[in-house]
Amino acid sequence: MQLNLTKPICFFDLETTGINISKDRIVEISILKVFPNGNKESKTWLVNPEMPIPAEVSLIHGVTDERVANEPTFKELAKEISIMTKDCDLAGFNSNRFDIPLLAEEMLRADMDFDMKGRVAVDVQTIFHKMEKRTLGAAYKFYCDKSLENAHTAEADTLATYEVLKAQLDRYEDLENDTKFLAEFSVHKKFADFAGFINFNEDGEECFSFGKHKNKKVLDVLDKEPGYFGWLLNADFPLYTKKVLTAIKLRAFNNKI
Numbered sequence: 058m059q060l061n062l063t064k065p066i067c068f069f070d071l072e073t074t075g076i077n078i079s080k081d082r083i084v085e086i087s088i089l090k091v092f093p094n095g096n097k098e099s100k101t102w103l104v105n106p107e108m109p110i111p112a113e114v115s116l117i118h119g120v121t122d123e124r125v126a127n128e129p130t131f132k133e134l135a136k137e138i139s140i141m142t143k144d145c146d147l148a149g150f151n152s153n154r155f156d157i158p159l160l161a162e163e164m165l166r167a168d169m170d171f172d173m174k175g176r177v178a179v180d181v182q183t184i185f186h187k188m189e190k191r192t193l194g195a196a197y198k199f200y201c202d203k204s205l206e207n208a209h210t211a212e213a214d215t216l217a218t219y220e221v222l223k224a225q226l227d228r229y230e231d232l233e234n235d236t237k238f239l240a241e242f243s244v245h246k247k248f249a250d251f252a253g254f255i256n257f258n259e260d261g262e263e264c265f266s267f268g269k270h271k272n273k274k275v276l277d278v279l280d281k282e283p284g285y286f287g288w289l290l291n292a293d294f295p296l297y298t299k300k301v302l303t304a305i306k307l308r309a310f311n312n313k314i
Contacts, residue, residue, distance in 0.1 A: 058226040061234035062093040066146040066179070068222075070215040071156045072118040074110050078158045078252055079295045082106030083131055084120045086160075087211035088141055089219055100141065101212045103128040118209045135167035146236045148179040150193050150218045153244065158251030158295065165296040172300075177240030181222045184243050188229060193217060200224035249305075250298040263305055275305050 060066065072085035087101040103120065105128045115121045149156045157178055164171035185196045194205040197217045201224050207213040226234050232242070249255040249263045255275060256266045263275040270278045270285070279286050279302075286306060290299055 058223055059095060064146060065090055065092050066148055066236055067142045068148045068215050068219045070149055070211045071159060072120055072211050074106050074108060075114060078162055082108055083163055084110060084125055085211040087215040089215050102134055105130050131163045132167040135164060135169045139169050146176045151182040153178055153180040161251055161297040162295055177237050179236055179239040180243035181218050184225055196221045250301040252295045252298050254298050255301055276309050279306055
């Protein structure tokens with residue numbers, strides 16, 4: 058089954074120096090852009106992370122310090138990546154929890170704005186786990202009856218993820234061939250930020266999901282304890298989380314004017 062698209066969707070995968078969204082960096086990124094008419098374009102970049110790649114991580118994805126020593130930094134690639142993904146929905150395997158948050162961090166560090174307004178994110182892993190509860194290699198074998206060669210390379214994982222989603226649509230009649238539906242289906246819990254520090258209550262209001270103010274409304278906390286905002290901005294939180302907090306505070310300020 059071909060995807061029923063109203064706008065382009067970019068399947069992408071990252072290989073990184075580790076799994077810390079705030080501190081780790083991208084070493085390889087692959088993007089497969091699928092257009093509503095079925096046309097596709099793809100691009101894969103090796104990225105100099107400007108930090109050492111741990112040996113144990115290189116053993117997983119095969120990207121070493123030597124391979125990326127003369128490659129462009131993410132900041133040098135950010136504009137090209139931004140143009141390729143502009144106005145596109147996003148999709149990946151575990152992308153809601155890892156790839157999109159880390160991509161957002163890299164974009165913001167490169168002084169490129171990044172948000173999900175006007176687009177949705179489809180996490181193929183979440184659909185898979187809800188339906189079968191396995192891994193990408195198992196998903197590829199289960200849905201496509203193929204073995205995943207070169208697993209943990211960005212290009213192979215990206216192409217496999219695209220093929221798996223199409224096969225999922227063929228297999229499950231209750232999955233709608235619509236990116237908005239798939240995005241909502243592949244979300245575990247809705248958060249205002251990617252890292253999950255700010256969630257929504259039943260009334261759609263932003264609330265802290267951690268610490269002494271857990272489950273309290275962000276607006277109430279910032280109003281009653283103004284210094285908490287400064288502490289959050291100076292603490293070791295993801296840049297996107299700080300961006301969301303700043304937007305909430307500005308919204309409250311504008312509403313008072």
